[in-house]
Amino acid sequence: MADIFLALLHHPVVDRHQRIVTSSITSLDIHDLARSSCTFGVRAFFIVHPVAEQREFAATVIDHWRFDFGRSFDSRRREALDLVQIVADLDAAVAAAEHLSGSRPTIAYTSARNTGGLSFAELRRWIEQPETRPLLILLGTGFGLAPEVLDRCDLVMEPIRGAGDYNHLSVRAAGAIILDRLRGR
């Protein structure tokens, strides 16, 4: 079975006017996506931010739960946060995934705005094959990944569809659902 990696990008992403921006790191994103990653067997979860001070903030959030207060309050969080790696850009995430898995990952994304794309059922069957390369799933903060990131992806997953036309999920909810569709039982 192929390794799955998750990366949460804070740059380059778009705002509501489709302008390229850098978003701030949110501590709840780290916690929620780390716990979902741990539940669904993700190999590593990358927090991607170009600004050193923001990466340091993410590190303090994680250390709070790794040591002292957090560790005694809820040891299950620590296990999830051990999956987190904080990196400066997508190249660093790809390199780290390749280092862990031994082969270059296929980079994938889904978007509420796209049409078509590989179905989650097909992708699930594909990554369950023994020889499949690792999969690196990109999640965008703000109003989504910038076009230059989408251009780097090897694979587009179908959008998550619900009961009607509305599909504006939070990145925390979308990440959880994607992992459940690929690895849930």
Add this chain to the structure above:
Amino acid sequence: MADIFLALLHHPVVDRHQRIVTSSITSLDIHDLARSSCTFGVRAFFIVHPVAEQREFAATVIDHWRFDFGRSFDSRRREALDLVQIVADLDAAVAAAEHLSGSRPTIAYTSARNTGGLSFAELRRWIEQPETRPLLILLGTGFGLAPEVLDRCDLVMEPIRGAGDYNHLSVRAAGAIILDRLRGR
């Protein structure tokens, strides 16, 4: 197809020592679960809190996005937040669901700690039947719903399982996955 309702309980829930406590309302819970509710066609999403000041806080979070700044910033949030109803206890949520749907809802929960339970596939088939009563899904904050709430439930859903034994999802992630398993496409 049966109506689905969601209720997020802040009391009675348990802390890490299984003591009965009342948790605080978190604005991101409201946003994430409202957007997931809207995506998966939930009829109403109940925020349940016994303390009036906490209910007022929830109302201000919602009004911020319904009017003024929030409305112009992201109109898609408003649509989701229109599904939110703030109530004092589970009885009020059950009564409101019955008022909206015309029949008393079946009350259901899932827990990482339980074993067995109705599978999501079976429950999905059941609620797709034309004559099925509405379904009210309870979500617990803190470390989960108190035993007295579980005793009131008519139906236990199987736990959400991932790749291994770890399944400590956030309430935002668990809610999203439950709705996707019941209504996702």
